[in-house]
Amino acid sequence: MRIIKTTDALYKTIQFLKKKQKKLGLVPTMGNLHKGHIKLILLAKKYADIVIVSIFVNPMQFDNLLDLKKYPQTFIEDCLVLKNEKVDILFAPKISEIYPDGLKMHTYIQVPKLSKIIEGKSRPGHFIGVTTIIGKLFNLIQPNFSFFGEKDYQQLLIVKTFVKELNYPIKIISLPTIRLKNGLAFSSRNKYLTNIELQKASFLYKIIRKTINIILKNNGKKLHQTINLAKMSLIQKGFLVDIFNVYNSQTLDDFSEKNKKNIILASVWLGSTRLIDNKKFTLLN
Known part of the structure; x- marks a missing residue:
C-alpha cells in the first residue's frame, strides 16, 4: 500500500493510473476504521482496479470544536487494517494541505434544501463541510466509483444530488448499514x-x-x-x-x-x- 500525504503527489499518481486506463474506486473516511469501512473496501474491490481510501478528519463538517478535538484518531491502527485488506493507496493529508488558506473564506459546495433539513437543521453547516470535502476529493482523485454506507442516509442522498447536479462522472454505490449482533450500527x-x-x-x-x-x-x-x-x-x-x-x-x-x-x-x-x-x-x- 502506498501512503500519499500531499495533493501534488496524489495528482501525479492519479494521472499515471489514468494513462494506464485503471478504474479507480474511492472510499472516503475520517479514519478510526471499523467493520463497516472494511465492507465498503471489499465492495470497492469488486468494481475498481485500484482502491483508494482517504483518511481526513475534516474540521469544516464539525459544528462543535470540542467534538472535533475528541474525535478518535487511530492512524497507525488504520494503516494496519488497510494493509491487511490490500488497499492500493491511502490518501492521508494534513489540514493545511486541504485548506492552505484556512476554512473561513474557503469556497464551499452546498445542496440547498437537503443540507438544511432534519440533521442539517440540528447541525448547521455540517453538510456544507461534508459536500465540500467530498467534492475536493472527487476533484483530486477523479474516481470512477465512490462508496458510502447507508447509516448516514441523509449524507448519502446529498452526495448523490450534488454529483448529479454538478455533472461529476462518478457512480455512487451504497452499502446497507453494517451492525453488531445486537443491532447497533457500527460507528x-x-x-x-x-x-x-x-x-x-x-x-x-x-x-x-x-x-x-x-x-x-x-x-x-x-x-x-x-x-x-x-x-x-x-x-x-x-x-x-x-x-x-x-x-x-x-x-x-x-x-x-x-x-x-x-x-x-x-x-x-x-x-x-x-x-x-x-x-x-x-x-x-
Whole structure:
C-alpha cells in the first residue's frame, strides 16, 4: 500500500493510473476504521482496479470544536487494517494541505434544501463541510466509483444530488448499514460509549423496527401517535431524542400516505454521544 500525504503527489499518481486506463474506486473516511469501512473496501474491490481510501478528519463538517478535538484518531491502527485488506493507496493529508488558506473564506459546495433539513437543521453547516470535502476529493482523485454506507442516509442522498447536479462522472454505490449482533450500527463514535451505554444503544434500532411494524400494521394511520410512543420509549430508556420521524426515502419530504417508499431517520443522544440510525420501509397499500 502506498501512503500519499500531499495533493501534488496524489495528482501525479492519479494521472499515471489514468494513462494506464485503471478504474479507480474511492472510499472516503475520517479514519478510526471499523467493520463497516472494511465492507465498503471489499465492495470497492469488486468494481475498481485500484482502491483508494482517504483518511481526513475534516474540521469544516464539525459544528462543535470540542467534538472535533475528541474525535478518535487511530492512524497507525488504520494503516494496519488497510494493509491487511490490500488497499492500493491511502490518501492521508494534513489540514493545511486541504485548506492552505484556512476554512473561513474557503469556497464551499452546498445542496440547498437537503443540507438544511432534519440533521442539517440540528447541525448547521455540517453538510456544507461534508459536500465540500467530498467534492475536493472527487476533484483530486477523479474516481470512477465512490462508496458510502447507508447509516448516514441523509449524507448519502446529498452526495448523490450534488454529483448529479454538478455533472461529476462518478457512480455512487451504497452499502446497507453494517451492525453488531445486537443491532447497533457500527460507528466510530461507539468508542465514546461506556459498556453500559453500549448495551443500551442497541435499543434504538429495536424501537425503529418496532415502530415500522406498527406503521405497516396500521397502513400509515395514527402516525403521530405511533412516533410519540416510540420517542417516549426511548426517553424512558435514557435517550435524549433529537430526531425520530418518518420521511419520504427518496426526497426526505415529510411523510405522506400517498408515498409508498419511506424511511425512519433517528438522531439521539446517549450520555454525551450522538447516535444516528435509520431503516427504510414500503407501505403496501
